[in-house]
Amino acid sequence: MRIACPHCGPRGVDEFSYLGDATVTRPTDPADLDGFAAYVHERRNPAGRHRELWQHALGCQSWLVVTRDTRTHAIEAVEAARDVALARAGGES
Numbered sequence: 001m002r003i004a005c006p007h008c009g010p011r012g013v014d015e016f017s018y019l020g021d022a023t024v025t026r027p028t029d030p031a032d033l034d035g036f037a038a039y040v041h042e043r044r045n046p047a048g049r050h051r052e053l054w055q056h057a058l059g060c061q062s063w064l065v066v067t068r069d070t071r072t073h074a075i076e077a078v079e080a081a082r083d084v085a086l087a088r089a090g091g092e093s
């Protein structure tokens with residue numbers, strides 16, 4: 001599998017570290033204990049399209065959101081995690 005880092009170009013997967021599910025979001029209410037338990041412990045294991053966090057550990061160190069089919073390993077999109085977080089927050093900087 002090759003991942004096209006937005007900064008470095010296509011590289012072998014051995015240069016990247018898998019960091020987890022990119023679809024989970026931290027609860028905004030600190031009193032939401034069930035929400036925090038789910039945020040920390042509960043993960044889906046989808047067969048198909050999935051958004052994952054990867055880091056280009058042996059390259060530019062960037063955190064990336066990779067949209068990948070877990071059955072075929074076909075990569076649909078690679079985005080800088082910073083850009084995804086800013087878009088999710090509704091802001092730019």
Ligand SMILES: [Zn+2]
Pocket residue numbers: 005006007008009056059060061062
């Ligand atoms: Zn890179």
